[in-house]
Amino acid sequence: MGQAAPEIVFRTQGVTKVYQTGDVKVFALAGVDLELYTGEMTVLLGPSGSGKSTLLNILGGLDHATAGRVWFRDTELTDMPDRALTRYRRDHVGFVFQFYNLVPSLTARENVQLVTDVSPDPMSAEEALALVGLAKRMDHFPSEMSGGEQQRVAIARAIAKRPEILLCDEPTGALDSTTGVQVLEVLQDINSRFGTTTVIITHNAEIQRMAHRVIQFADGKISSVHTNETRLAPSEIVW
Numbered sequence: 001m002g003q004a005a006p007e008i009v010f011r012t013q014g015v016t017k018v019y020q021t022g023d024v025k026v027f028a029l030a031g032v033d034l035e036l037y038t039g040e041m042t043v044l045l046g047p048s049g050s051g052k053s054t055l056l057n058i059l060g061g062l063d064h065a066t067a068g069r070v071w072f073r074d075t076e077l078t079d080m081p082d083r084a085l086t087r088y089r090r091d092h093v094g095f096v097f098q099f100y101n102l103v104p105s106l107t108a109r110e111n112v113q114l115v116t117d118v119s120p121d122p123m124s125a126e127e128a129l130a131l132v133g134l135a136k137r138m139d140h141f142p143s144e145m146s147g148g149e150q151q152r153v154a155i156a157r158a159i160a161k162r163p164e165i166l167l168c169d170e171p172t173g174a175l176d177s178t179t180g181v182q183v184l185e186v187l188q189d190i191n192s193r194f195g196t197t198t199v200i201i202t203h204n205a206e207i208q209r210m211a212h213r214v215i216q217f218a219d220g221k222i223s224s225v226h227t228n229e230t231r232l233a234p235s236e237i238v239w
């Protein structure tokens with residue numbers, strides 16, 4: 001018997017995004033057809049300006065495509081009104097960005113509680129912080145933590161609502177390699193422990209070796225898709 005077909009979590013068809021500044025049009029995305037599968041860890045690679053963040057923002061409901069269609073499971077996101085898109089984002093998507101966007105006047109625990117207070121079925125802030133290895137730092141303020149620790153608080157905040165999807169835009173971009181690997185280990189652990197569909201944008205080609213699939217972008221299009229036969233553990237990745 002063959003393996004069951006993978007379950008599609010996102011599908012895009014001809015997604016285009018045009019930014020217009022005065023007379024100048026920039027095609028940030030120029031026709032992207034893509035399927036992402038439940039539980040998969042996907043790395044998006046490509047030069048600066050090739051459209052990776054634009055696609056991530058559209059998948060995460062932070063932005064609308066100019067043309068083309070986008071589905072999250074059976075729900076079409078394409079023309080969803082902003083209120084519904086906000087609900088979609090709140091209920092299903094966790095975001096991790098390069099700069100951690102923590103509230104400086106709140107402790108790690110309080111930063112995570114901002115999310116757990118408004119989610120229907122959250123884990124506790126304590127549980128989320130323990131999952132990212134910060135059980136002992138819960139009452140520290142961001143200024144008392146290293147970059148990697150702050151990013152782990154940001155990941156705890158993103159996962160505390162138990163999202164099906166975790167979208168990470170350059171999560172290690174501001175970190176040295178040792179700290180970056182710790183953050184990747186947390187992402188790997190969340191992906192395998194909870195089956196959270198995870199998308200990671202990176203400029204660091206080494207990181208692709210931990211992914212199930214690697215999608216390469218060039219000029220607003222997908223230039224190649226590669227499935228890794230074997231994956232490396234984050235601790236085996238060096239940069």
Ligand SMILES: Nc1ncnc2c1ncn2[C@@H]1O[C@H](COP(=O)(O)OP(=O)(O)OP(=O)(O)O)[C@@H](O)[C@H]1O
Nearest residue numbers: 019026027028046047048049050051052053054055
């Ligand atoms: N709000 C905006 N207004 C105008 N142009 C934009 C806007 N956002 C993105 N762009 C342009 O769209 C193109 C794609 O940008 P995008 O950020 O998606 O690329 P990227 O591959 O994520 O790049 P990077 O790796 O540098 O983050 C770029 O040419 C960028 O300048």
